[in-house]
Amino acid sequence: MNVGHRYTDPERRERIAVFTPKEGVLKSLREIFERQQAFSN
Numbered sequence: 083m084n085v086g087h088r089y090t091d092p093e094r095r096e097r098i099a100v101f102t103p104k105e106g107v108l109k110s111l112r113e114i115f116e117r118q119q120a121f122s123n
Contacts, residue, residue, distance in 0.1 A: 097110045 093114060094110070097114075098107050102110075
């Protein structure tokens, strides 16, 4: 499911590649999550 979201969300697709290190993936996902939370509040 998460992998599917990475391919359907343009922001995630351009920031996270198959060979992206774990730390980079976590940082990108955290930034995206925080931005989405800021918009919803």
